[in-house]
Amino acid sequence: MIAPPAHPLPPLDLPTRLLMGPGPSNADPAVIAALNRQPIGHLDPAYLALMDEVQILLRYVWQTENPMTFPISGTGSAAMEATLANVVEPGDRVLVGVMGYFGDRLVEMASRYQGDVRTIHQPWGDVFSLEQLRAALEEHRPQILALVHAETSTGARQPLEGVGELCREFDCLLIIDTVTSLGGVPIFLDEWQVDLAYSCGQKGLSCLPGISPFTMSPRAVAKLEQRQTKVANWYLDASLLAKYWGSARVYHHTAPVNLTYAFREALRLIVAEGLEATWQRHQRNAEALWAGLADLGIACHVAPEHRLPTLTTVRVPDGVDAKAVTQRLLNEHNLEIGNGLGELAGKVWRVGLMGANSHPENVERFLTAFAQVLGKA
Numbered sequence: 001m002i003a004p005p006a007h008p009l010p011p012l013d014l015p016t017r018l019l020m021g022p023g024p025s026n027a028d029p030a031v032i033a034a035l036n037r038q039p040i041g042h043l044d045p046a047y048l049a050l051m052d053e054v055q056i057l058l059r060y061v062w063q064t065e066n067p068m069t070f071p072i073s074g075t076g077s078a079a080m081e082a083t084l085a086n087v088v089e090p091g092d093r094v095l096v097g098v099m100g101y102f103g104d105r106l107v108e109m110a111s112r113y114q115g116d117v118r119t120i121h122q123p124w125g126d127v128f129s130l131e132q133l134r135a136a137l138e139e140h141r142p143q144i145l146a147l148v149h150a151e152t153s154t155g156a157r158q159p160l161e162g163v164g165e166l167c168r169e170f171d172c173l174l175i176i177d178t179v180t181s182l183g184g185v186p187i188f189l190d191e192w193q194v195d196l197a198y199s200c201g202q203k204g205l206s207c208l209p210g211i212s213p214f215t216m217s218p219r220a221v222a223k224l225e226q227r228q229t230k231v232a233n234w235y236l237d238a239s240l241l242a243k244y245w246g247s248a249r250v251y252h253h254t255a256p257v258n259l260t261y262a263f264r265e266a267l268r269l270i271v272a273e274g275l276e277a278t279w280q281r282h283q284r285n286a287e288a289l290w291a292g293l294a295d296l297g298i299a300c301h302v303a304p305e306h307r308l309p310t311l312t313t314v315r316v317p318d319g320v321d322a323k324a325v326t327q328r329l330l331n332e333h334n335l336e337i338g339n340g341l342g343e344l345a346g347k348v349w350r351v352g353l354m355g356a357n358s359h360p361e362n363v364e365r366f367l368t369a370f371a372q373v374l375g376k377a
């Protein structure tokens, strides 16, 4: 037998942090309270009723009437993979707009499902114009266009007005990554004619990692139904998942029941606040952050018109050791922000104001601590 650890471990003890990085952000206390309940069976009538509530709430928060709307058991990457796995058949042409790290992840995943992947690129921090997207659709004639609405690596918000119409014109499905936008940035999935979208629990929804929104429009479902090949990922096959989430209630996998409680509470809180009020709160607090940074003489990486309210990329001033600053914020102020990712590593910090954390007190707390660490206080 392998021996147990030499010294018995004490019960779990963790620091309390204010999470103002790219995610996770702090979960709302009501969400944690829901998580702390005893599990019930994942086919218990009370749980089935909860599943129906979750679907109704999620459709509202995403502004869609798609019947095929439910959370995936897994993090945002699982829901991301679910969108591609269900509609990409070997040889399908998939066009990905890459303007940051998560565009590259879409490329990687689509190629694993044997898509004929084409890419267009924008510098990290920029977004695509409708004209650029039209030109790329004309050139590549894809079956699927995938775009990141909120690029967490750059802090840029891709405008989506008109993109869905363009995709209909070119008979192509539109996939949108809303991992850093859902719950914090206006999204109108149906109005924008988005066919597939995914998100996560741990950011704008003030929930937790491990449960992730997923939706498919009837157009996308039609593509799924017409597949010549099976979905190559059993766990993420939406036609199987729909039999559990729909009226048949056929067992697929054991649902993460406590995460579903938490998710239901998180969505309920957004409805209680009002979706538009939630978006306005995120915008107001982000603007206060940007003004405070300007007062400190610190620049933001993204042009104001494309800046995300949920995630701000802050330029690291010349001569400043970016990682040393994030470490001091964590160690001395219990405050987490993110370092730059990929091309922007060492060049920016990433400051998140998402979900319950988007609050004036947190803006103040960050600006005070940041100024102190930078020696500007």
Ligand code: PLP
Pocket: 022, 023, 075, 076, 077, 078, 080, 102, 148, 150, 151, 152, 153, 177, 179, 180, 200, 209
């Ligand atoms: N897409 C974007 C834009 C993200 O920011 C992230 C994570 O931060 C993901 C996808 C992947 O989500 P997860 O880390 O929850 O798997």
